[in-house]
Amino acid sequence: MNPFIAAGIFIILAPIIGILIAGTDRIITARMQGRVGPPILQPWYDIRKLFEKRQVAVWGAQNFFIFCYLIFMIFSGALFYAGGDILLVIFAFTLAHVFMILGCYVSFSPYAHVGAERELIQLMAVEPMIIITAIGLYQVNGSFYVGDMLNHPGLPVVLLPGALLGFIFILTFKLRKSPFDLASSHHAHQELVKGSTTEFSGYTLAMIELSHLYELIVMLGFVWLFFGDNLILCVIAIIVILFLEILIDNCTSRVRWQDALSSSWFVTLALGAGNIFVLSLM
Amino acid sequence: MVCYTRPWCREYLRTLINVIIMTYLQKSPWIIHYDASSCNGCDIEVLACLTPLYDVERFGIINTGNPKHADIFVITGGVNELNKEVVRNIYEQMPHPKVVVAIGICACSGGVFRECYNISGGVATVIPVDVYVPGCAARPESIIDGIVQALGILEQKKLGMKAGVEEAV
Numbered sequence: 001m002n003p004f005i006a007a008g009i010f011i012i013l014a015p016i017i018g019i020l021i022a023g024t025d026r027i028i029t030a031r032m033q034g035r036v037g038p039p040i041l042q043p044w045y046d047i048r049k050l051f052e053k054r055q056v057a058v059w060g061a062q063n064f065f066i067f068c069y070l071i072f073m074i075f076s077g078a079l080f081y082a083g084g085d086i087l088l089v090i091f092a093f094t095l096a097h098v099f100m101i102l103g104c105y106v107s108f109s110p111y112a113h114v115g116a117e118r119e120l121i122q123l124m125a126v127e128p129m130i131i132i133t134a135i136g137l138y139q140v141n142g143s144f145y146v147g148d149m150l151n152h153p154g155l156p157v158v159l160l161p162g163a164l165l166g167f168i169f170i171l172t173f174k175l176r177k178s179p180f181d182l183a184s185s186h187h188a189h190q191e192l193v194k195g196s197t198t199e200f201s202g203y204t205l206a207m208i209e210l211s212h213l214y215e216l217i218v219m220l221g222f223v224w225l226f227f228g229d230n231l232i233l234c235v236i237a238i239i240v241i242l243f244l245e246i247l248i249d250n251c252t253s254r255v256r257w258q259d260a261l262s263s264s265w266f267v268t269l270a271l272g273a274g275n276i277f278v279l280s281l282m
Numbered sequence: 283m284v285c286y287t288r289p290w291c292r293e294y295l296r297t298l299i300n301v302i303i304m305t306y307l308q309k310s311p312w313i314i315h316y317d318a319s320s321c322n323g324c325d326i327e328v329l330a331c332l333t334p335l336y337d338v339e340r341f342g343i344i345n346t347g348n349p350k351h352a353d354i355f356v357i358t359g360g361v362n363e364l365n366k367e368v369v370r371n372i373y374e375q376m377p378h379p380k381v382v383v384a385i386g387i388c389a390c391s392g393g394v395f396r397e398c399y400n401i402s403g404g405v406a407t408v409i410p411v412d413v414y415v416p417g418c419a420a421r422p423e424s425i426i427d428g429i430v431q432a433l434g435i436l437e438q439k440k441l442g443m444k445a446g447v448e449e450a451v
Contacts, residue, residue: 034334201350
């Protein structure tokens with residue numbers, strides 16, 4: 001497919017799919033807690049409402065940083081689905097988060113600062129595993145281009161089981177699910193107020209929500225790479241993984257940041273780096 | 283689009299747009315809950331609304347705990363001299379459009395504590411209140427009813443905001 005068309009399809013379809021996934025997530029979470037839950041389009045209603053609200057900001061710079069967060073998240077996703085270089089995708093992805101952290105640091109709110117620090121810790125916990133995933137996929141495919149990886153005949157996951165498990169582990173950070181929802185959580189109503197999103201309101205918060213939807217689709221794209229051109233297996237795997245994430249979210253309580261960081265680095269080292277080491281010996 | 287210039291059609295389109303905007307506001311009200319010297323009875327009832335039995339999340343209602351994200355300020359208990367400023371601060375941090383729901387008789391009028399030396403009276407002595415939910419403690423059903431009524435006021439305020447009427451704080 002033409003890379004520009006693919007990028008365009010991503011930009012349009014990603015929020016729609018993201019909203020459906022997030023809505024289903026909230027319904028399943030509610031059912032697990034014995035509740036009925038909101039309608040499936042609830043994330044869309046929330047975002048739409050936030051655009052209607054008045055925006056309050058002590059410093060205007062935070063709007064700019066959050067806008068950059070959204071733009072770089074879209075850029076990284078568009079590059080990914082256009083079949084671009086996976087390393088560039090990861091760099092743009094990290095840069096997007098750096099902008100978000102800068103946005104959190106703009107205000108003088110201590111809650112936002114704690115949230116920003118935790119956002120940094122999450123970034124540190126996640127980045128090594130994402131890089132290792134890219135290296136592992138390169139070893140299997142012999143190319144850093146996503147376009148080549150998606151057309152890979154056979155299943156890269158057979159050679160990269162450790163990398164996939166490690167990636168599922170850090171997906172919990174990225175989806176902001178318990179036990180690793182340190183910076184900002186859907187369920188923490190009174191703890192650290194609202195973490196990294198404390199100081200954002202109106203359309204700035206809506207842009208953050210939108211970026212999270214794009215981020216979700218990019219992360220699911222990484223899962224796709226593990227299954228090459230086998231689309232049916234990929235969809236089944238994504239459904240199973242998301243269900244597992246929701247289950248873990250409802251079964252566990254939040255851990256301290258030390259435990260989050262050390263466990264994620266341990267998993268990265270044991271499963272991710274171990275997998276790559278074994279693969280390089282083969 | 284040809285008929286857009288006609289007054290009735292413009293009126294119709296405006297109503298249609300308003301209905302769409304109203305629906306979105308109505309479908310996603312986020313609340314912030316503050317206890318201004320309540321006996322905790324009304325607070326327990328507010329939190330009971332979030333439990334599986336009443337499950338207000340099915341209307342899209344979320345308890346945020348952050349004034350900058352909230353649309354509805356749910357306040358319980360009579361305001362005392364110490365937390366007057368806190369209540370006003372939370373109210374002022376909330377972005378427009380916003381509504382205030384006073385839960386319980388203490389929040390409505392000060393209740394049995396009205397004459398106490400440290401109690402200012404109801405919440406209305408500090409910030410403008412839109413919906414009063416009396417009761418000691420207020421039942422979860424009446425709290426949900428009060429919040430649903432607040433949604434109507436929220437819509438009106440939104441329309442006022444669109445028309446350029448700035449709300450007096």
